[in-house]
Amino acid sequence: MVRYLLKKFALTLPALWLVLTLVFLMIHIVPGDPVEQMLGEGAAPGAAAQLRHVLGLDQPLGTQYGHYLWTLAHGDLGQSFKFQAPVRRIIFERYPATLQLAFLALLVCAAIAIPAGVLAAHRRNRAADRLVGLFTLFGLAIPNFALGPLLILLFSIEIGWLPVSGRNGTASYILPAATLGAALAAILTRMVRGALLEELSADYIRTARAKGLSTTAVLVRHGLRNALIPIITILGLQFGTLLAGTIVTETIFSWPGIGRLTVQAISARDYPLLQGCILVISLSYVLVNLLTDVVYTVVDPRVRMS
């Protein structure tokens, strides 16, 4: 078990190295001089040289890379140009709001997808299945930057039930969570349907039916329980995707999280802050994937046996 987990961790190392290196190199692909881009027009003479020195951009590339890895190893993400504060502090002030939103989106998604998937599998090739199929098709086709404004139009402006934006009170979580979780709900519904259909054709289900168990017991206690293993994995793997999706969703709903912070960093050309945001979201993604692998291994012994 420990060996398996160590192997899994070792497999994530190239991904970690890639993201660290890409984030380091990003400032060097900025067209022109990144320092002049950050300062904009009308900067004081000498300010560019000073900022270049602060960012270490006046050093050779190899030295910069070594220094970058060294400071990262000490948890230092640099200084934000826009907020005039350490990047690490700004990011960790905003991170809880993003995590809350992503968790809630995951819950919304599971609450919609599991019953819908079970219904579709139970009523295979009938009206309910087709309706669920249609829902998943549209759920996959509508991007969150289109769904968000449409939901605001409907629930905030037309009906007036929910706030347009911000993070004040329980009601303000509903629209952002629904926007963020919609596409994932569509993917998960398809997964639940597919996994359950596969389980429902297994011999043990026939035995359960022959014993005279009720349809609900066969579906939920036997079928769904076994189908849940791949579903939980997908949920875990998609959590990271949700974190990336927060960049758009938080922008739409003015949500004070790391996604909106990323967009603010882009607008202000605050490259150290942008690098920090990308790094933290990417590392969270890798970490969640690794954790999902671990949970999967613990839950299903067949994985580590193989």
Add this chain to the structure above:
Amino acid sequence: MRTAEGLRAFLRQSVQARVGLAAALALFVVATFASWMAPANPAAQNLPVRLAAPSRAHWMGTDELGRDVMSRVMYGARISLTVAVCVVVGCGTTGLAIGTLAGYFGGWWDRIVALLLINAFLSFPGILLAIAFAAFFGPGIGKVILALIITGWAGYARLARAQVLKVKELEFALAAKSLGASHARILVRHLLPNILQPVMIQATIGMAGAILAESTLSFLGLGVLAPIPSWGAMLNDARGHLFDAPHLVVFPALAVMASVLAFNLLGDAWRDWLDPRTRSQLAVQELAR
């Protein structure tokens, strides 16, 4: 001849395929002939009629500068499809080349490419890296395409590698090798035609992904530059007018949805068609009708 018959059979047996193909073709027609079909110049401003609701004069209304929304949606199709086609061709070519070579030659090249690069690139949500690259590259259509190719090739490479690993052990490939065919000949004449179909299916579904990605970048202000119309940028502009001009949200949103739906339907139907189990089900349904 055989291709035409195959296409007819494919379309006859799947409603999804018919709807998807029709919508995708309509999109290509609109994008190609936008300059003839659009009722107005998409950049022409007409401030006295700014934020006008849909009417006979402006079927989809006007935006905050009085520009015709329908014309902008039509020209937006051109941008979306241009980016999508370039990204899919770029990612497909790069991924196919890297994946095929890795799968065919194996060894250290395969270990470095497959284990390190492909897995590492697939370990992150592509859109996050694309946003990062686009943010550092700066806005512009060429830069958007480059950012999306850099972050999108790995999926094609993995698929091509897996297909080559399977096909290179088949009799015809071994026969070509034993007859002394060169690596290039085996790769191009024997392996490539046999792995192309799944890659094409991925490319069809990839068109939907590229359209979504381009719109996302444009929504964040990282896509094409104003005043070139783009669906994502139109949706971003519309956010400021949710109260007074909701039509500005509805039409670009529908355009993105319809195009993504078209390519998803087509790709799904094609994949189902190639799957013998689904194909036999479709044949049974056809007979039942």
